[in-house]
Amino acid sequence: MTSASSGIRPDADWWRQAVVYQVYPRSFADANGDGLGDIRGVTSRVPYLRALGVDAIWLSPFYPSPLADGGYDVADYRDVDPRLGTLDDFDAMVSACHEAGIRVVVDVVPNHSSDQHAWFQEALAAGAGSAERARYIFRDGAGADGSLPPSDWVSNFGGSAWTRVPDGQWYLHLFAPEQPDFDWTNPEVRADFEQTIRFWSDRGVDGFRVDVAHGLAKDLTVPYRPSDQDHLPLNGTDPLYDRDAVHDIFATWRRVFDEYEPPRNAVAEAWVPAPRRVLYARKTELGQAFNFDLLEAPFDPSEFRTIIAQNLAMAEQSGASTTWVLSNHDVIRHATRYGLPEGTDTTAWLLSDGTVPPVDAARGLRRARAASMLQLALPGSSYHYQGEELGLHEAAAIPPADLQDPIWIRTGHQRKGRDGCRVPIPWTRSGPSFGFGSVAPHLPQPADFGRSSVEAEEQSPHSTLHLYRSALALRRELQRGEELHWLDADPQVVAFARHDGWRSYTNFGVNPVPLPPGRVALSSGPVVGNLLPGETTVWMVD
Ligand code: NOJ
Numbered sequence: 001m002t003s004a005s006s007g008i009r010p011d012a013d014w015w016r017q018a019v020v021y022q023v024y025p026r027s028f029a030d031a032n033g034d035g036l037g038d039i040r041g042v043t044s045r046v047p048y049l050r051a052l053g054v055d056a057i058w059l060s061p062f063y064p065s066p067l068a069d070g071g072y073d074v075a076d077y078r079d080v081d082p083r084l085g086t087l088d089d090f091d092a093m094v095s096a097c098h099e100a101g102i103r104v105v106v107d108v109v110p111n112h113s114s115d116q117h118a119w120f121q122e123a124l125a126a127g128a129g130s131a132e133r134a135r136y137i138f139r140d141g142a143g144a145d146g147s148l149p150p151s152d153w154v155s156n157f158g159g160s161a162w163t164r165v166p167d168g169q170w171y172l173h174l175f176a177p178e179q180p181d182f183d184w185t186n187p188e189v190r191a192d193f194e195q196t197i198r199f200w201s202d203r204g205v206d207g208f209r210v211d212v213a214h215g216l217a218k219d220l221t222v223p224y225r226p227s228d229q230d231h232l233p234l235n236g237t238d239p240l241y242d243r244d245a246v247h248d249i250f251a252t253w254r255r256v257f258d259e260y261e262p263p264r265n266a267v268a269e270a271w272v273p274a275p276r277r278v279l280y281a282r283k284t285e286l287g288q289a290f291n292f293d294l295l296e297a298p299f300d301p302s303e304f305r306t307i308i309a310q311n312l313a314m315a316e317q318s319g320a321s322t323t324w325v326l327s328n329h330d331v332i333r334h335a336t337r338y339g340l341p342e343g344t345d346t347t348a349w350l351l352s353d354g355t356v357p358p359v360d361a362a363r364g365l366r367r368a369r370a371a372s373m374l375q376l377a378l379p380g381s382s383y384h385y386q387g388e389e390l391g392l393h394e395a396a397a398i399p400p401a402d403l404q405d406p407i408w409i410r411t412g413h414q415r416k417g418r419d420g421c422r423v424p425i426p427w428t429r430s431g432p433s434f435g436f437g438s439v440a441p442h443l444p445q446p447a448d449f450g451r452s453s454v455e456a457e458e459q460s461p462h463s464t465l466h467l468y469r470s471a472l473a474l475r476r477e478l479q480r481g482e483e484l485h486w487l488d489a490d491p492q493v494v495a496f497a498r499h500d501g502w503r504s505y506t507n508f509g510v511n512p513v514p515l516p517p518g519r520v521a522l523s524s525g526p527v528v529g530n531l532l533p534g535e536t537t538v539w540m541v542d
C-alpha cells in the first residue's frame with residue numbers, strides 16, 4: 001500500500017504540527033456486536049474522524065492479547081486480535097483512513113510481551129540457562145534456597161517486580177506478572193522488533209507510538225533499588241529507567257524508519273524529566289517524545305506559561321516539534337481533573353466513586369474547553385484522546401466487579417486504576433451501549449452518557465464536539481510556521497500570537513477581563529460584550 005494512491009500527499013514532516021486522535025480500539029466502536037470495540041468499528045467511523053478534522057489517528061494496541069493490561073500485554077506483535085478483526089480488516093482501515101487524508105500511527109510495546117507470547121511459553125518450557133530464557137530477564141532468587149526475589153524492585157502496578165516460576169527461577173516484570181520484560185541486550189530481541197516495525201510500515205502505517213521507551217535498558221548488576229523509586233532523579237544512572245543505552249536501540253530503529261519514503265516517525269512514551277526528553281526526540285532516534293507536562297499541571301496560568309516556554313525551547317534544541325496532551329488512556333479525563341478542588345487526592349477520590357469531594361462538572365468542562373483550545377493554538381503536535389471532543393467526564397463509579405485494570409488487584413484494592421477513562425464512547429442518545437455496539441459493552445457506561453453522545457452533540461450548536469470541529473478547521477486554516485510570541489496581558493491570562501493573524505487568550509481566572517483587540521474567531525464559551533469571561537479561551541484575528 002502506498003500513500004501515492006490515497007488522499008494523503010507524501011510529506012516527511014506531516015507529524016510536526018499534526019492533530020493526532022488517540023483511539024483506544026476496544027472502547028471506540030463495536031462493529032461485530034460482541035461488546036468489544038474492533039477494527040471494522042474504527043473503519044465505520046472514519047467519516048466522523050474526517051468531519052472532526054484530525055490529521056492522524058494513533059491506535060492503542062489491537063494485537064492478540066489476553067488483556068491482562070488492556071492490550072499492552074501483546075501475545076503476537078504482527079497480527080490483529082481475532083476479537084478485533086483480521087489483518088485484512090486492518091488493511092481496509094488504513095486504506096479508508098488514507099483515502100480520508102488521515103494518517104495511521106500504531107502502538108509498539110517493546111519493554112515487555114504477554115506471558116502468552118510464544119517466546120515466553122518457550123522460555124518457561126526450556127528451563128534455566130537456555131537460549132529461550134535469554135530473551136527475557138530470568139534470575140535465580142536471593143536467600144539460601146533462592147526463595148526470595150532477586151531484588152526489591154517494585155512493579156509499576158504494585159507488588160514485587162519479580163515472579164517465580166515452578167522450577168524456582170524468577171523473571172522480571174516492571175508491570176503486571178503477565179507482562180515479562182524482554183532482555184534488550186539479546187540481538188534476537190532487537191531483530192524481532194525491527195521485523196515488527198517493518199511489518200507494519202510495509203502495511204502502510206505512518207508512525208509508531210513507543211510504549212515505555214525509557215525502560216528498555218536495565219542494569220541488572222544493581223541488586224537494590226529504594227522503594228521510593230518513582231522519586232529518583234532520572235539522569236542516566238537509574239538501574240531501570242532512562243539509561244543511556246536505550247538511545248543505541250532507537251538509533252537502530254531510526255535506520256529502519258528511514259528505509260521508507262517518506263520516513264516513518266515515532267513518538268516516545270518516556271516519563272522522564274523534560275530536558276531528558278530531547279534525547280528520544282532527536283532526528284537520529286524516534287523523532288518526537290511525549291510531553292506530559294500540561295497533563296500533569298493544575299489549571300494555572302503561570303504553570304502553563306512556564307511549561308509552554310520550556311518545551312518550545314527544548315523542541316528547538318532537538319529539532320523536533322513538541323507534543324501537547326491533556327488526556328490519554330492512563331489518566332483521569334481533564335474535564336474531571338479540572339472540576340476537582342486543587343490538591344485533591346485523586347486515588348482516594350476514585351475509591352469514593354467520585355463522590356468525595358464532588359466534581360464541579362460544569363466548571364471542569366468549561367476549563368477543559370478553554371485548555372483544549374489553548375493546546376490547539378500551540379505550535380507542535382496536539383494529541384487528543386477519544387471522547388475529549390465530547391467533553392466526556394471520567395466514569396468514576398464503575399462497580400468493583402467490573403474493573404479490568406490490573407492496578408486494582410495488584411494494589412490490593414488501594415488504587416482503582418484507569419478504567420474510568422476507558423469506558424466505550426457514546427455515539428447515540430440511547431440504545432444498549434449508546435450506539436457503541438448492539439450489546440452491553442465490556443465496561444459499563446454511566447446512565448447519563450447519552451447526553452454527551454455524538455448524536456446529542458451534533459444537534460447542539462454550542463457542544464464541545466462543534467467546538468473541536470471549529471477549532472480544528474480554524475487551526476488548519478490559520479496555522480503558519482512554528483513560532484509563538486508572548487503577548488502582554490493580565491497575569492491571569494495566557495496570551496500569545498502564532499503570527500499577526502492568529503492570537504490566543506486564555507483567562508484562567510474567574511473574573512472577566514477586557515476583550516483584546518481584533519475579531520473573535522472562536523471562543524470556548526460565550527463572550528458577552530467587550531469582556532473575556534473567566535475560564536475561557538478566545539482566538540482573535542484581525
Ligand atoms: C504505558 C501505557 O500507556 C499503559 O497503558 C500501560 O499499562 C503501560 N505502558 C505498560 O505497557
